[in-house]
Amino acid sequence: MAASDLINLSGLIDDAKCFALVRQHRWPEGACCPVCGSSAVIRDGHDDTQPCRQRYRCKACAGRFDDLTGTVLAGHHQPLRVWVLCLYFMGLNLSNWRGSVCLLLREKRLGV
Numbered sequence: 001m002a003a004s005d006l007i008n009l010s011g012l013i014d015d016a017k018c019f020a021l022v023r024q025h026r027w028p029e030g031a032c033c034p035v036c037g038s039s040a041v042i043r044d045g046h047d048d049t050q051p052c053r054q055r056y057r058c059k060a061c062a063g064r065f066d067d068l069t070g071t072v073l074a075g076h077h078q079p080l081r082v083w084v085l086c087l088y089f090m091g092l093n094l095s096n097w098r099g100s101v102c103l104l105l106r107e108k109r110l111g112v
């Protein structure tokens with residue numbers, strides 16, 4: 001596959017939807033603090049370079065975090081949709097990629 005095909009495809013994937021899916025999976029009951037586990041968190045703007053990446057502030061411990069803090073996706077500079085594309089090209093379709101996101105989040109928690 002040519003590189004230009006990849007670029008075209010990445011343009012078809014909506015960043016907002018990618019982050020919404022991550023949030024849905026990570027926090028089905030609403031965001032909670034990765035440091036203290038409190039659900040008393042408030043939205044605190046968005047990432048400077050990724051406008052769809054929600055930032056939060058914890059009212060319990062004053063910690064700051066965002067949608068990807070503490071996940072394997074946090075340390076990478078690629079847009080989230082690049083990960084979605086990777087999963088796609090690994091043979092996963094959109095109906096089961098949420099399971100793959102779940103796997104990524106779980107691996108990080110286990111320290112793998």
Ligand SMILES: [Zn+2]
Nearest residue numbers: 033036058061
């Ligand atoms: Zn906290």
